[in-house]
Amino acid sequence: MQYSQINQPLTFERPLTTVDLAIFAVADELLQVLLVRRPDSEEEPFPGQWALPGGFVDVLLDEDLEQCAMRKLKEKTGADAPYLEQVGSWGNAARDPRGWSVTHVYLALLGRADGPAPGGNAADARWWPIEGMGVRERLAFDHRELLGAAILRLRNKVEYTSLPAFLMSSEFTLTELQHVYEIVLGRALEKKAFRTRILATDLVEVVPRMKEGRSRPAQLYRLKHRRKPVFFARAFSPRD
Amino acid sequence: MQYSQINQPLTFERPLTTVDLAIFAVADELLQVLLVRRPDSEEEPFPGQWALPGGFVDVLLDEDLEQCAMRKLKEKTGADAPYLEQVGSWGNAARDPRGWSVTHVYLALLGRADGPAPGGNAADARWWPIEGMGVRERLAFDHRELLGAAILRLRNKVEYTSLPAFLMSSEFTLTELQHVYEIVLGRALEKKAFRTRILATDLVEVVPRMKEGRSRPAQLYRLKHRRKPVFFARAFSPRD
DNA sequence: GTAATAGTGTCTATCAGACACTATGGT
DNA sequence: ACCATAGTGTCTGATAGACACTATTAC
DSSP states (O other): OTTTTTOGGGGSOOOEEEEEEEEEEEETTEEEEEEEEOOOOTTSSSTTOEEOSEEEOOTTTOSBHHHHHHHHHHHHHSSOOSEEEEEEEEEESSSSTTSSEEEEEEEEEOOGGGSSOSSOOOTTEEEEEOBTTBOSSOBSTTHHHHHHHHHHHHHHHHTTBOGGGGGSOSSBOHHHHHHHHHHHHTSOOOHHHHHHHHHHTTSEEEEEEEEOOSSSOEEEEEESSSSOOOBOSBOSSOOO | OTTTTTOGGGGSOOOEEEEEEEEEEEETTEEEEEEEEOOOOTTSSSTTOEEOSEEEOOTTTOSBHHHHHHHHHHHHHSSOOSEEEEEEEEEESSSSTTSSEEEEEEEEEOOGGGSSOSSOOOTTEEEEEOBTTBOSSOBSTTHHHHHHHHHHHHHHHHTTBOGGGGGSOSSBOHHHHHHHHHHHHTSOOOHHHHHHHHHHTTSEEEEEEEEOOSSSOEEEEEESSSSOOOBOSBOSSOOO
């Protein structure tokens, strides 16, 4: 690059640049997050500890930050997520023992089909249930804080957007959707108000098929837009 | 650092890391943003063009990203802003000709006291009125996009938060506050609904003094919390 | 029929929108 | 008195919350 030798700022020491992912899915009636184990080598920071999946930006491989996040998401889950959003950046001298580093945290939501494997998980990657503002396990780096921020963002947005719809399988009933809202919010919602609200928006469309069970069949719906969330004018319940 | 020679990822080429600021204030009945001129040297990218104030993270000087943003804010305005929020990060190979770079965009709001100088501005820094999703001038780098994102964030949040309160002087009347809301939103609000809403929250408190003018004096108020915004349960007007 | 779950009817409380009205200063 | 702006009263419409009610399946 013609500028590299000329400009003084370019001689600044450059921070390490990483991307971390908070990948959420719902399973067993719980909101869960995908974590990976750090390598066991003593030459790595936080060996053997659980952490958000992520890693260094590869300036040769990655077109941009979001592509980098999508690449890492695909590496870990084998799937595209229907929803991916940047939560924010954390950069300081202390968060990584290898030096001043900046991480870019992305929140991803997986539908049930791509979500947690039904049975066991690999030893170095598994789903952890969210309890309060994090997981029970102690996390590497400042990932407890990063995860907390991702959970907060998700919970806040769920109050006035259709984000939980991205945690569903491709076809679902309104009762199932309400149930996922309740799991993420951690509180019950009123059935009539919920249904009125969802159907008043452009969020879902009827699938000409019913979900059969051991009682009255329920209408199946699917998303009208596979990735675009809907914003409601009011929160689900007042905040103050 | 003991890790530096050992770990393969650290041999990755590191992106350039910068912080850019979208500093807003209200003057002359308009929302304005502070821009600076790039140096005229041909050895710098985008010489002489207008840009968001910002620059490289200095890992020796800056404790963390937000401190870096605050440092640059103080350098440009001489003041602390009552409100500073991260908007997001933009990173790719093309945005800076000097190489793969990541910038971290912060939105700052200045109160009227710290806002635009009444008269002229320095030749290398001045306030530009916002028109639509940007300014009339062509900007350096991808700053048109960054500024657009900051404006969008501001406008969206103004619908359901008290952010415009940070654009006021320390004491203000409700009519003045409503006026600033209207400037940022670009539409008129209903007086009664506005006042009821503001007074229903914990946002302001009465100052035992009136603003005198050429008609009926108006009650003065000040913020209860100098930096913490209030969230409303509903948007100012429905979105769909 | 009974159990179970889907889905609706309807009343109430809240609050934004509209807009006319009153209040209080300067001149 | 009149103008200008501050501030209120009050009606209406939309919608969330509550909750009882009806609907439709399996057994």
